[in-house]
Amino acid sequence: MGLFNIKKLILLTGDIAALYAALFLSLWARNLSLPDAFIWGKHWPAFTLIFCIWIVIFFINGFYDLQKARNSVVFFSSFLGTITLNFFLAIAYFYITDFRDITPKTILLLLTIIYIPLFGAWRVAIQKILSGHTLQNRVLCIGLVAENIQLIEVLTKNPQIGFSVAGVIADYPDSAPLPLPHDVAVWSSREPFEGLVKTHHVDTIVVAAGSLTEPVTKELYKMIFMHAQIVDLVTFYEMITHRVPVLALNEAWFLENIQEKEKQIYDSIKIFFDYLIGAIMAAIGVVILIPVAALIYFYDKGPIFIKQKRVGRDEKEFMLYKFRTMVVDAEKNGAQFTVPHDKRITPVGRVLRVMRIDELPQALNILRGEMSFIGPRPERPEFVEEIAGYMPFYHVRHLIKPGLTGWAQINRGYYATREEHLIKLQYDLYYIKHRSLLLDGAILLQTVRVVVKWLGR
Incomplete structure (x- = not known):
C-alpha cells in the first residue's frame, strides 16, 4: 500500500527537479556560460512561485493520478496543452511584477522549450521503471466475485499503478460472474496457498469477505509467517478505484466506517x-x-x-x-x-x-x-x-x-x-x-x- 503513494511522490519529486534543471539549463543557454551562485540566486526565488502554480495545475489535470499518468498520446497531449497554459500564466505574472535585475520572460521562454523534452523523457523513463517487475507488488485475489474481477481489469490495464495480478483462488474456478483477462490464472481453494505464494512471489493477498471459509482462513493464517500482506477486498478496491464497492458491503461496514x-x-x-x-x-x-x-x-x-x-x-x-x-x-x-x-x-x-x-x-x-x-x-x-x-x-x-x-x-x-x-x-x-x-x-x-x-x- 505504501508503494502506491511512494510512486506518486516519485512523480512529483521528479517533475519539480526537472523544473529547476530546466531553469538551470535556460540560464546557461541565455548567458552562454554556466550560471554562478549569484545569477542562480537572483533567478530561482522569482521562478519558485511560478513552479508551485505549475505543479498545482499539473495536479488539477491528473498528472499524479497513476491511472491517468501513463505513457500515452492522450497524456502527453494533455501535458502540451497544460504547459502552454502555464507559460501564459507565468507571462502574465511577470508582467504585473517588477523584476528589474533579471529578464524573466526570455528565461521563461527558454525554460518552457527545455522543460517539454525534459518532462517527456523523465516521464517515459520513470513509467517504464514503475511498470517493471522490480517495483511491482504481486497480488493474489481470493474469491471469484465481480469486484475482484473489476480490480484485476484495472490492474492489468494500468501496470504503472504498481500492482500485477498473480491469479485468483476460488471455490469454483469455472464460475466467474464476469470475463477474466485471458492471462489470469484461476486456482482451486483446495490447493495449498503456500506453494502458490512462493511460486508466484505474492506480496499482497486480497480477500473477498464471502470467501472466508474455515479452510481458507486457516490457509491465510499460514501466510502471516510468509510475510504476505493480507487486505480485505473493500479496502483494496477503495484504494485503487477511489470508490466503495457497494454490492460487497453489509451493515457492519457502515457501523465501522461512517462516523458522523x-x-x-x-x-x-x-x-x-x-x-x-x-x-x-x-x-x-x-x-x-x-x-x-x-x-x-x-x-x-x-x-x-x-x-x-x-x-x-x-x-x-x-x-x-x-x-x-x-x-x-x-x-x-x-x-x-x-x-x-x-x-x-x-x-x-x-x-x-x-x-x-x-x-x-x-x-x-x-x-x-x-x-x-x-x-x-x-x-x-x-x-x-x-x-x-x-x-x-x-x-x-x-x-x-x-x-x-x-x-x-x-x-x-x-x-x-x-x-x-x-x-x-x-x-x-x-x-x-x-x-x-x-x-x-x-x-x-x-x-x-x-x-x-x-x-x-
Missing part, C-alpha cells in the same frame, strides 16, 4: 466556505443575469429559470434552481435523466452547461443551507424512489447535504443507467467516508478545470 460525530468540526468549517462560495456565485450570477436571461428568452421565448424538487439531507425535499437549458416541453413525457448529446438541450443551453453557468442560481440553495458546494448531487424524488428500489444502501447518500459539484461529478460525466448509478453511489459513499478539507480542495480544483476547459455537460 467525527466530522462535526469539519462540517462546521465547511459551512463557512459554503457561504463564502455561495456569495461569490451570487455576485457572478447578478453580473451575468441580464445577458444570460436575454439569450435564453430570445431563443424560444420560454422561462429563464426552472425549479425542480430534489431530495436533500435526511431526505428532506427542497426546490433546486437553475437557468433553463432545455426546450420548454422537455418533460412532456415525464421526468427523464439527461443523456449524452441529449436532443432536449437547446444550443444556448449547451453553452451554459459546458461553462457550468446554468448552475449559478443554486447559490440561493447554498445560502439557504439546503445544499453545500461539494457533496453528492441531489436527485429528484421519483428517481430516488426508483433507484433505492434496486440499489442497496442508496439512502446513505442523504446523510450529508447534497452538492453543486462532487466526487462523482469530477470523476465521471452522465449517470443514467443502472450500472452508471451504481458507480455514482460508489463514488458518493467514498466521499461520505473520506470527506475532508483536503479532499474538498482537490474536488474544487478539478471543478475549476471543468469550468475553465468547458467540460461541463
Whole structure:
C-alpha cells in the first residue's frame, strides 16, 4: 500500500527537479556560460512561485493520478496543452511584477522549450521503471466475485499503478460472474496457498469477505509467517478505484466506517466556505443575469429559470434552481435523466452547461443551507424512489447535504443507467467516508478545470 503513494511522490519529486534543471539549463543557454551562485540566486526565488502554480495545475489535470499518468498520446497531449497554459500564466505574472535585475520572460521562454523534452523523457523513463517487475507488488485475489474481477481489469490495464495480478483462488474456478483477462490464472481453494505464494512471489493477498471459509482462513493464517500482506477486498478496491464497492458491503461496514460525530468540526468549517462560495456565485450570477436571461428568452421565448424538487439531507425535499437549458416541453413525457448529446438541450443551453453557468442560481440553495458546494448531487424524488428500489444502501447518500459539484461529478460525466448509478453511489459513499478539507480542495480544483476547459455537460 505504501508503494502506491511512494510512486506518486516519485512523480512529483521528479517533475519539480526537472523544473529547476530546466531553469538551470535556460540560464546557461541565455548567458552562454554556466550560471554562478549569484545569477542562480537572483533567478530561482522569482521562478519558485511560478513552479508551485505549475505543479498545482499539473495536479488539477491528473498528472499524479497513476491511472491517468501513463505513457500515452492522450497524456502527453494533455501535458502540451497544460504547459502552454502555464507559460501564459507565468507571462502574465511577470508582467504585473517588477523584476528589474533579471529578464524573466526570455528565461521563461527558454525554460518552457527545455522543460517539454525534459518532462517527456523523465516521464517515459520513470513509467517504464514503475511498470517493471522490480517495483511491482504481486497480488493474489481470493474469491471469484465481480469486484475482484473489476480490480484485476484495472490492474492489468494500468501496470504503472504498481500492482500485477498473480491469479485468483476460488471455490469454483469455472464460475466467474464476469470475463477474466485471458492471462489470469484461476486456482482451486483446495490447493495449498503456500506453494502458490512462493511460486508466484505474492506480496499482497486480497480477500473477498464471502470467501472466508474455515479452510481458507486457516490457509491465510499460514501466510502471516510468509510475510504476505493480507487486505480485505473493500479496502483494496477503495484504494485503487477511489470508490466503495457497494454490492460487497453489509451493515457492519457502515457501523465501522461512517462516523458522523467525527466530522462535526469539519462540517462546521465547511459551512463557512459554503457561504463564502455561495456569495461569490451570487455576485457572478447578478453580473451575468441580464445577458444570460436575454439569450435564453430570445431563443424560444420560454422561462429563464426552472425549479425542480430534489431530495436533500435526511431526505428532506427542497426546490433546486437553475437557468433553463432545455426546450420548454422537455418533460412532456415525464421526468427523464439527461443523456449524452441529449436532443432536449437547446444550443444556448449547451453553452451554459459546458461553462457550468446554468448552475449559478443554486447559490440561493447554498445560502439557504439546503445544499453545500461539494457533496453528492441531489436527485429528484421519483428517481430516488426508483433507484433505492434496486440499489442497496442508496439512502446513505442523504446523510450529508447534497452538492453543486462532487466526487462523482469530477470523476465521471452522465449517470443514467443502472450500472452508471451504481458507480455514482460508489463514488458518493467514498466521499461520505473520506470527506475532508483536503479532499474538498482537490474536488474544487478539478471543478475549476471543468469550468475553465468547458467540460461541463
